[in-house]
Amino acid sequence: MDGIIAICSQKGGVGKTTLALNLGLALAELGVPATVVELDPQGCLADSLTGESDLRAGLMAYLEGRSGGTLPLVPTRVQGLTLLPAGEIPPENELDFEDLVSEDERFAAVLAACGEAGSRLVLLDCPSGFGTIVQAALRQASGVLIPVQAEPLALRGLGRFLSGIESVRTETNPALTLLGLVVMMLDKGSDTSLSVLTSAWGAFDPAVVCETVIPRRDEFLRASLLGVPVAFLGRRTHPEARRFQALALEVLERLEWGAKEEDEDADAIRTLV
Numbered sequence: 001m002d003g004i005i006a007i008c009s010q011k012g013g014v015g016k017t018t019l020a021l022n023l024g025l026a027l028a029e030l031g032v033p034a035t036v037v038e039l040d041p042q043g044c045l046a047d048s049l050t051g052e053s054d055l056r057a058g059l060m061a062y063l064e065g066r067s068g069g070t071l072p073l074v075p076t077r078v079q080g081l082t083l084l085p086a087g088e089i090p091p092e093n094e095l096d097f098e099d100l101v102s103e104d105e106r107f108a109a110v111l112a113a114c115g116e117a118g119s120r121l122v123l124l125d126c127p128s129g130f131g132t133i134v135q136a137a138l139r140q141a142s143g144v145l146i147p148v149q150a151e152p153l154a155l156r157g158l159g160r161f162l163s164g165i166e167s168v169r170t171e172t173n174p175a176l177t178l179l180g181l182v183v184m185m186l187d188k189g190s191d192t193s194l195s196v197l198t199s200a201w202g203a204f205d206p207a208v209v210c211e212t213v214i215p216r217r218d219e220f221l222r223a224s225l226l227g228v229p230v231a232f233l234g235r236r237t238h239p240e241a242r243r244f245q246a247l248a249l250e251v252l253e254r255l256e257w258g259a260k261e262e263d264e265d266a267d268a269i270r271t272l273v
Helices: 016-029 059-063 093-101 105-116 132-140 158-171 189-202 218-226 239-253
Strands: 003-007 035-038 079-084 121-125 141-147 179-184
Touching: 003 016, 003 132, 016 035, 016 079, 016 121, 016 141, 016 239, 035 105, 079 105, 079 158, 093 105, 093 132, 093 158, 105 121, 105 132, 132 158, 132 239, 141 158, 141 239, 158 179
Parallel strands: 003 121, 003 141, 035 079, 035 121, 141 179
Antiparallel strands: none
């Protein structure tokens, strides 16, 4: 395995799961095998998917030794993309899940198993905030992507969040790097939304803010309701999916990788798992 990317944010509802799932798909289509690992005990990734696969037996069961020693990776119909859902976690067991993920040696073994299964990149879909799960993810990650919602409140507290990431880097994981901030849900018709993008460009080194911006579009909401990545909204790749393809190429460039582009006319697949 060549890299582990933590996708995290201090706020909820900013599109972390949307980013993780669609970026993982785009990477796989570029020829980079990827696994999306769900670390949110609320199970947003599993809830967003449709299909016949039983996603209840996930990471939680594996960490507790209830999966027969086999990592419950969920294959998809896209070659090179696999999923590791958190699994069924009752609210009263969420603290147990946090404790298990926070055991560095145990969690590192899970991520190594993803690599042994063929993944080159692992995307960690983290819960919001800077709790124990996020800190555990940062201790294992080689890079961080932070989705930033294009609204004024999104920039408040971002400095503290970045300081927390820096503390993990200096204290426990010197290999950790900030891959970039990804502006999400940009409303091009709103001056307030655009001002957030301008503020982000002004407040941070231009290299920190990713060039690819994900707009607020009905297609993303419809894809979520249907339980599919935005690329699967039609028989051919949806135009909005090109944004995640561009973001995937940008991430690979920031990782100093190369990638091959897929045929633009290739048919998309409607059902993921």
